Amino acid sequence: MARLPIDKRTLNGFAGKLGAKFIKLVHRTSSVAQQQELPADKIKSFHPCIIAFWHGQFMLIPGFCPKDMPVANMVARHGDGELIGAALKEFGMDVIRGSGAAGRKKDRGGVKALREAVRALESGLSVPMTADVPPGPARKAGLGIVKIAQLSGRPIVPVAAASSRYRALDTWSRMTINLPYSRIGIIVGDPITVAADAGEADLEAARQAVERELNAITARVYEMVGADPTRATPHTALSPEAAPAKAGLGLSAYQLVTRAGTPLAGAVLRYRQRQHKEDPARMYERFGQTETPRPQGTFVWLHAASVGETNAILPVMTALRGERPDLKFLLTTGTVTSAAMAAQRLAPGDIHQYAPWDTTPFVRRFLDHWQPAAVILTESEIWPNTIIECHARGIPIALINGRMSDRSFARWRKNPGFSRPLFSRLRTVLAQNEKLARRFRELGARDTHQAGNLKIDAPPLPVNGNQLEAFRATVAGRPIWVAASTHPGEDEVVISAHRRIAAARPDVLTIIAPRHPERGDDIVRLAQAAGFTTARRSLGESPDASTGIYIADTIGELGLFYSASTVAFVGGSLVARGGQNPIEAIRFDTVVLTGPDTSNFTDAYAALLRRGGALQVTNAAGIADAVTRLLSDEIELARMRQGATAALDSLSGALDKTVTALLALLPKPDGKLQRAS
Structure with missing residues (x-):
């Protein structure tokens, strides 16, 4: 494919100049909503300052800036940034290239740009910049703008501009193209200052203040020009009361x-x-x-x-x-x-x-x-x-x-x-x-909160005391471990592990409690084909001295088998099923083993493994080695139980948060609906 006769930078420069002409056309053909205090005068009264606005809502701002006020705009280093920089230079504005990392590891020039912004402010230039950073979340102010204010000692001045006629592009920030022959306006918000010795809590408070003020003046400026802001608002920033998106x-x-x-x-x-x-x-x-x-x-x-x-x-x-x-x-x-x-x-x-x-x-x-x-x-x-x-x-x-x-x-x-x-x-x-x-916000949910995992706060599984006593009497003196909530593909591994454990502990009893009890027949066939004597709970059978593998293919009795077992391998984790709930076992002081796939309980397993409250295994040999060792090591069992308890304590609280939110959602006894907080 033949190369273009001009390079990308030249093309961006040409497009930027066209963009500047279009912005000037919008200002020239539109009427300006009047205010008691001229916005340009208010901005100049804080100069040099940090001029903050939302990403996607900045097109009109260069035309409203005082022409005799020197500025250096913070612009991202990507190709769109080159285009925007070229447009800004047509308004006599300088450019600082770089932006925040937005939680990503890769530095996008943000550190260098921060230093340049501070130097620009100290030299008497104002610095316009977006408060939110690509790729989002949109309308959520970052800490970068607050840090610049802290290091420079200059105020953050929120501004918002809008037009009665516009087109909003389907980008992360709903990039808004203001159209000619509109009613246009700009609102300058109250300045936000950050003390040089501000701590983390103060910086967060300032960040939230920037966010609140920008949201407030953005809503006001759209109202002032007679436009509906909904189309220009990113879906992640829409209020729960806004109309839902139309079906595609x-x-x-x-x-x-x-x-x-x-x-x-x-x-x-x-x-x-x-x-x-x-x-x-x-x-x-x-x-x-x-x-x-x-x-x-x-x-x-x-x-x-x-x-x-x-x-x-x-x-x-x-x-x-x-x-x-x-x-x-x-x-x-x-x-x-x-x-x-x-x-x-x-x-x-x-x-x-x-x-x-x-x-x-x-x-x-x-x-x-x-x-x-x-x-x-x-x-x-x-x-x-x-x-x-x-x-x-x-x-x-x-x-x-x-x-x-x-x-x-x-x-x-x-x-x-x-x-x-x-x-x-x-x-x-x-x-x-x-x-x-x-993730839910990105997909369109408006009112989203982190509440934690309800399965952490769930009470212990029910146990029939009489049946537990009878079961313990039947297996008295035998070391017991359970493979709980197993899925197809894991039972064979468990049976192989049992063979290895039995070589060291011939009296061991292995309990297999499948996730779906109807698989009991299949597991019995696998175990018997491997040469082991089995008994089956769903048939009313109890294990005797000859039983090597006990199939617990019933519903609602997992708590009983956790109570009777020292170690539990929690299934769905050696196959691609995301793993089952380890907390149910821990509630009974049963030590947990898991396979590598724990994606259903990422936070719980991360806390457990970090504190030594669980062990990860990958195959039958790993299960057998861990079970054999733990069945005879009371010190290690005590240490793992202590770690598991500490992990649970660090993760609890989801139930209270969930109930509080739901009570606010439900109708009151008088029939009035409350708003979720």
């Missing part, structure tokens, strides 16, 4: 396909029933039908996908009931095992149903009957038709214990026409950590 082609296609596929639901469900994934006696619930009457009063619908999410959400229901005894609860789940758990553990008066399939007719039928006052989804349960129908009826939707894998996030982010209309309809999102909260 992908979401519209999903709604069309799921509606068209409704007649096939029966056949699909019957196929799942043959795989033991549906309850034939309650299959009608998947169609949104029910034989259970709706209780009177304020009714809250909570949805959990399976067993783990159900364990996490049950304490939320208990805590909400403690604060609001008037509330009634409906819990929906999607698996047979979680339904069985709900039957065992729901409080009297609470109702369990299978969640309706996510097709519009089924969801509408479900909502017509239950008429919930609020909907609480858990973790990653994003069902498009359910969210759209609830929002259309004015039912507030919360997502709690929110999490999202790297793969899911990448998929959602590639389809903003699908994701933003959904996530912007969520009233509040409580994520497990700040990284996940940022």
